[in-house]
Amino acid sequence: MQQTTGPMKTASSSWLLLIGLITSSLWPALGHADGVFAFTAEQATHVRALAASCAACHGTLGNAVVKEGNGPPSEENNPVLAGRSREDLLSKLLGFRDGSRKATIMHQHSKGLSLEEIALLATHFSQQKPINQPRLQPQALKAEHG
Amino acid sequence: MADPLNRRTFIKAVGATGLLLASRPSLAMASKPPLGRVVIVGGGYAGATAAKYLRLWSMGSIEVIVVEANSQFVSCPMSNLVLGGSKTIHDLTFAYDALKANHGIVFRHDTVTAIDAAAKKISLLGGTLSYDRLIVAPGVDFNYQDWPMLASAEAQKQVPHAWKAGWQTVNLRRQLEAMPDGGVFVMNVPKAPYRCPPGPYERACQVASYFKQHKAKSKVIVLDANAEIISKKGLFAKVFNETYAGMIDYRPDNAITNVNLASKTVSTEFDTVKADVLNFIPPQRAGKIAQVAGLTEKDYPWCDVNFLTYESKLVPNVHVLGDSVAAGLPKSAHMATNQAKVCASAIVQILSGHLPDAAPVFANTCYSFINDNAAMHVANVYRYDAGKKMMVSAEGGGVSVSPNEKEGGYAQAWANNIWADTLS
Numbered sequence: 001m002q003q004t005t006g007p008m009k010t011a012s013s014s015w016l017l018l019i020g021l022i023t024s025s026l027w028p029a030l031g032h033a034d035g036v037f038a039f040t041a042e043q044a045t046h047v048r049a050l051a052a053s054c055a056a057c058h059g060t061l062g063n064a065v066v067k068e069g070n071g072p073p074s075e076e077n078n079p080v081l082a083g084r085s086r087e088d089l090l091s092k093l094l095g096f097r098d099g100s101r102k103a104t105i106m107h108q109h110s111k112g113l114s115l116e117e118i119a120l121l122a123t124h125f126s127q128q129k130p131i132n133q134p135r136l137q138p139q140a141l142k143a144e145h146g
Numbered sequence: 147m148a149d150p151l152n153r154r155t156f157i158k159a160v161g162a163t164g165l166l167l168a169s170r171p172s173l174a175m176a177s178k179p180p181l182g183r184v185v186i187v188g189g190g191y192a193g194a195t196a197a198k199y200l201r202l203w204s205m206g207s208i209e210v211i212v213v214e215a216n217s218q219f220v221s222c223p224m225s226n227l228v229l230g231g232s233k234t235i236h237d238l239t240f241a242y243d244a245l246k247a248n249h250g251i252v253f254r255h256d257t258v259t260a261i262d263a264a265a266k267k268i269s270l271l272g273g274t275l276s277y278d279r280l281i282v283a284p285g286v287d288f289n290y291q292d293w294p295m296l297a298s299a300e301a302q303k304q305v306p307h308a309w310k311a312g313w314q315t316v317n318l319r320r321q322l323e324a325m326p327d328g329g330v331f332v333m334n335v336p337k338a339p340y341r342c343p344p345g346p347y348e349r350a351c352q353v354a355s356y357f358k359q360h361k362a363k364s365k366v367i368v369l370d371a372n373a374e375i376i377s378k379k380g381l382f383a384k385v386f387n388e389t390y391a392g393m394i395d396y397r398p399d400n401a402i403t404n405v406n407l408a409s410k411t412v413s414t415e416f417d418t419v420k421a422d423v424l425n426f427i428p429p430q431r432a433g434k435i436a437q438v439a440g441l442t443e444k445d446y447p448w449c450d451v452n453f454l455t456y457e458s459k460l461v462p463n464v465h466v467l468g469d470s471v472a473a474g475l476p477k478s479a480h481m482a483t484n485q486a487k488v489c490a491s492a493i494v495q496i497l498s499g500h501l502p503d504a505a506p507v508f509a510n511t512c513y514s515f516i517n518d519n520a521a522m523h524v525a526n527v528y529r530y531d532a533g534k535k536m537m538v539s540a541e542g543g544g545v546s547v548s549p550n551e552k553e554g555g556y557a558q559a560w561a562n563n564i565w566a567d568t569l570s
């Protein structure tokens with residue numbers, strides 16, 4: 001994990017803290033074996049529901065729905081998180097958290113999370129398989145609805 | 147926590163987080179699932195999400211049956227846009243087919259009449275079902291006790307609540323379309339807590355947005371039973387006073403005390419107002435089945451639960467989710483799905499002999515559209531407080547700086563994602 005420096009333009013306090021965690025306690029706690037990171041059972045249970053709460057905007061297991069061209073003109077896609085590199089996700093989340101990265105909403109969400117949770121989330125989403133998640137198609141409301 | 151992890155532990159741990167989706171739960175489902183059966187009453191945001199995540203996280207080894215009267219899902223979030231005219235109800239209506247097929251979930255389109263917690267059995271109009279764990283997610287029940295003149299389906303054709311999305315939403319839109327320019331739309335805000343705290347204020351904006359484009363001489367009067375705007379206060383106050391100046395007349399602390407159905411006239415302690423189109427949002431309480439099944443106390447119409455598992459504090463092995471829960475937190479769709487995920491995770495842990503997460507954390511967001519394109523949000527992370535034994539607001543939450551079109555796009559993306567997450 002020594003090469004985990006990411007975009008180090010902002011040597012902010014949370015970055016320094018995280019690097020401290022990386023080189024000391026946190027990453028070993030995530031279990032580093034054969035190049036994969038594993039959670040303890042407690043961490044896995046904690047992060048699965050927390051990560052799932054991101055799904056309202058980033059899709060099931062980080063696979064946000066992709067735009068199909070028929071939405072309103074201003075419609076944006078929310079970013080896909082599945083299968084992105086852990087370092088990339090970490091740097092984005094820490095940037096939101098310390099305010100160095102511009103956001104409409106993620107600064108508010110990331111500030112409520114602990115650094116350990118951010119590391120767990122970055123690891124979790126980096127391990128998900130990216131798939132092409134289409135938008136769910138609506139249908140006509142049937143007459144029997146009161 | 148610190149044991150050295152090998153590949154096997156890794157697979158196990160990651161499996162629990164749902165990576166190993168290659169094995170479709172529907173295919174993996176044995177004839178008798180080894181971990182037991184969960185019956186879910188209600189296929190709204192909470193119930194449908196609980197069903198999906200129970201199947202995902204148990205790797206298909208928990209049997210899940212959802213009892214839901216309706217054959218379609220109609221989203222309350224975004225339904226105010228039907229009133230504004232930028233959406234139709236058919237943009238917000240979905241089948242349960244993908245959820246059933248992708249996850250091997252069984253649906254019974256039926257109504258629950260009773261719960262026998264001692265025997266772990268429920269009665270439906272068409273039979274009975276036994277369970278190992280029961281989830282009750284019925285949404286809100288409208289309390290027309292003090293409003294007998296508005297309780298009938300006939301009366302609600304004239305004065306719809308449109309607070310559960312469906313044909314009432316369409317009806318209200320048609321009334322707005324038929325109203326002549328210069329008319330008055332009157333709506334109320336019931337005393338909190340009610341479903342979707344920013345919803346009534348968003349509704350006022352949506353109707354005003356329609357008027358501004360098509361009937362500029364018309365007015366919106368909002369009679370709020372609460373002392374002030376109870377969600378995104380600063381933002382809504384600014385939109386009312388600036389974007390819709392002279393059109394939205396917001397009156398706090400102005401609970402409706404009487405309704406004359408024939409003349410569409412409502413009285414408050416201070417005013418009497420005649421409406422051309424009247425929208426009455428009734429006071430609310432936990433869904434009917436929660437009351438019938440003894441999940442609420444006599445003097446308090448919401449359900450107390452353990453926030454680690456969402457198990458009822460009154461009835462064992464019965465979990466309550468969504469708007470019926472007494473959480474002191476916004477009754478939102480995002481919140482309902484969060485509760486469902488914490489509950490599903492806990493039930494998987496319990497049925498497989500493990501402990502639930504001791505400190506759940508989740509994020510909640512409510513977007514509101516102020517016209518066809520611009521939206522604003524309130525966002526918060528909530529964290530379990532072991533001392534208070536409830537979910538409390540974590541650091542850093544907040545609202546948009548101002549409504550904007552970029553967030554209108556994100557709000558639509560939120561809807562697209564929560565629909566796909568809940569229903570496929």
